[in-house]
Amino acid sequence: MRLLAHNMLACNAKGVVNGFPLKIVPKETREVEVDFNAEFLTHMLPKMEWSAFVNAAKEIGLEGLPSEIPDDAASDEEFLRTFHHALLEVHVEEGTLVCPESGRKFPINKGIPNMLLNEDEV
């Protein structure tokens, strides 16, 4: 699971009003190089929940992201590189996601978050 997916994921168990952002408790992370695509990154910027993204990056040990999106983000190559690395190149392989409201835990095994709910949580 990369931070791209994490920034979109929310807990949808019964009774949870605000299941976002899920807290990451990482055990193992891995880096895989991905081609840089500035167009996709600028397309993604307005979609991102930025503070949740910066927090999640800190949780998996990535620093260097600004606390606010810079005004000239589209032309700021250095910023886009940092964003690209955090968004697409770091995979959480093993760990846990924790719902901020209910504390429900979702395990991540072999890079696959298991968001499966029990029948009584639907």
Added chain:
Amino acid sequence: MSRPELTAPADVFYNDTEARKYSQSSRVVEIQERLTERAVELLNFPDDGVPRLLLDVGCGSGLSGDRLTELGHEWIGMDLSASMLEVAKEREVEGDVLRNDMGHGVPFRPGVFDGCVSISAVQWLCNADNSAHVPQRRLKTFFTQLYKSLKRGAKAILQIYPDGPRQAEMITTAALRVGFSGGLVVDYPNSTRAKKYFLALAAGPPEQLPTPKGEFDDDDDIERRGMRMDGRKSDRSGKYKKGKNIKGKAWVHKKKEQYRNRGVQVASDSKFTGRKRKDRL
């Protein structure tokens, strides 16, 4: 081959051996690629080359996802079968995959996806694999949460294998009921083998709304405001019509006199008798 939907639930049917077999069959790969390509064509993105973020429902081992990557899009996939997802990871697909039952909903925050594709998956929702499963309810949960996760106006193209017209109708109705607009697109309707069903949905109003008759002049506006959508007449007519049943002071005095003559105890007359009440509810 009999329908896999009737054999076992998706996570049981696609076990380790079946998942591997599925992903290695060149026939399956080719069909999946063709269907994905057609689905993306139906998504009909403007031709500007911007990579979109797509949701792949029932991504399986990522065969459809591979095609999405080749077409230049980023994707997040979900599937119920853990074995299929493991195969996807082994094949090192570009997108992120997660395990989830679509009948339990779509675990994403609202408005994040530019589109959704699903290849041969949604008909699984029509099966009740245990006593807790009610197909209609699962379809409703799925479509409600899918609608929320899509950007306003974004499309979802779901390729399905319904086992008959009734099942196709059940899925379509469930989708339209939660607010999607759109319907079934049937490719090669006259061929039994090449026939393919695509449920083409848009989250929000259809692209072209029929224009209302006439201009918005004042008279028209008043008339429209007076109309009720539930088909009943407005409250102003009939029973509550003003001015018809109002009785004046003289009428009250006359009635009181009549009752006094019959020996009934009546409140004595005062300056407040038969007064007009304030207008209020």
